[in-house]
Amino acid sequence: MGEAIFPALGINLAATFGLALACWLLSLASGKVSFVDAVWGGAMAGLAALSFAQVGRPGALAMLILAMTVIWGVRLALHLLRRFLRHGEDPRYVRILAQDRARGRFALASLAKVWLLQGVLLFGVSLAAQAGILLAGGRDAIGQLAWAGLALWAVGIVFEWVGDWQLARFKADPANRGRVMDRGLWRYTRHPNYFGDACVWWGVWLAALDAGWQAALLGLPGLAFLTFTLTRWSGAAMTEAAMAEKYGLAFADYVRCTPAFFPGRPRD
Numbered sequence: 001m002g003e004a005i006f007p008a009l010g011i012n013l014a015a016t017f018g019l020a021l022a023c024w025l026l027s028l029a030s031g032k033v034s035f036v037d038a039v040w041g042g043a044m045a046g047l048a049a050l051s052f053a054q055v056g057r058p059g060a061l062a063m064l065i066l067a068m069t070v071i072w073g074v075r076l077a078l079h080l081l082r083r084f085l086r087h088g089e090d091p092r093y094v095r096i097l098a099q100d101r102a103r104g105r106f107a108l109a110s111l112a113k114v115w116l117l118q119g120v121l122l123f124g125v126s127l128a129a130q131a132g133i134l135l136a137g138g139r140d141a142i143g144q145l146a147w148a149g150l151a152l153w154a155v156g157i158v159f160e161w162v163g164d165w166q167l168a169r170f171k172a173d174p175a176n177r178g179r180v181m182d183r184g185l186w187r188y189t190r191h192p193n194y195f196g197d198a199c200v201w202w203g204v205w206l207a208a209l210d211a212g213w214q215a216a217l218l219g220l221p222g223l224a225f226l227t228f229t230l231t232r233w234s235g236a237a238m239t240e241a242a243m244a245e246k247y248g249l250a251f252a253d254y255v256r257c258t259p260a261f262f263p264g265r266p267r268d
Contacts, residue, residue, distance in 0.1 A: 005131060009134070011050070012123070016122065023036065024111050027114070032089045034090035034092070035080075036114055036115065036118050037084070038078075041073040041076030045074050048130065056138070059140040060139070060142055061140070061211055062139070064142060064146060064150065065129055065136065075161065097113065125225065128218070129219075131219060136210075136211040149204065149206030153200050155203075156197065156198065156199025156200035156202075159195050163192030164193055180251050188263040190240070190260055190261070191260070197230060198230055201223055205220070205223050
């Protein structure tokens with residue numbers, strides 16, 4: 001049964017790289033690439049929907065995994081698209097492509113370093129959802145693993161959505177200019193949005209496990225990578241390096257008092 005999903009995953013992979021090439025052409029016309037962050041969530045939602053469309057008779061479990069992925073992905077895509085339209089190119093991508101722009105290699109560098117790379121990563125991270133939907137097929141029964149996954153997903157949604165909302169309100173207040181956000185959920189973890197993201201996708205993985213061990217096995221490497229990047233690479237680590245440079249001692253105090261990733265009691 002597991003082998004039967006690979007043609008569908010092949011279609012999904014082709015769609016992923018077709019989208020990556022279309023976005024690359026758009027980035028050449030605009031000279032900007034950081035709308036890739038909005039594409040990340042939207043494309044994962046799209047891959048879940050494409051997987052669902054390839055199931056002959058989708059059942060309740062496939063619908064649940066689809067809903068979990070699409071609700072998360074569409075909200076994130078809209079949030080990051082608004083941020084891109086408001087603030088323009090993200091400084092991270094400016095740094096990544098600075099030398100390539102100076103040497104006239106923006107086209108090939110943006111294709112390789114941004115669009116093709118992100119295509120591979122988003123396909124791999126969302127494999128749990130894709131495979132879970134495809135393997136769930138017409139299953140109407142939702143087991144305990146899927147319910148546990150939905151509960152973990154809900155925790156993640158609260159942390160990610162509320163954390164982003166609180167941060168946006170904080171930044172919109174001129175009185176907070178130059179201050180470190182240390183209120184609301186940000187008092188209990190320095191990265192409620194990243195923590196929420198991890199909870200969402202491990203919740204999807206548990207729901208996929210309910211569809212079959214093959215889905216969980218296919219999705220595990222991508223989820224392990226996502227957890228690593230959120231905690232150690234381009235997520236928390238890169239954000240904190242930029243915050244330390246911008247806020248200095250104020251951010252050092254925040255780090256000393258606030259749990260790094262998993263929420264916990266603030267330290268005095």
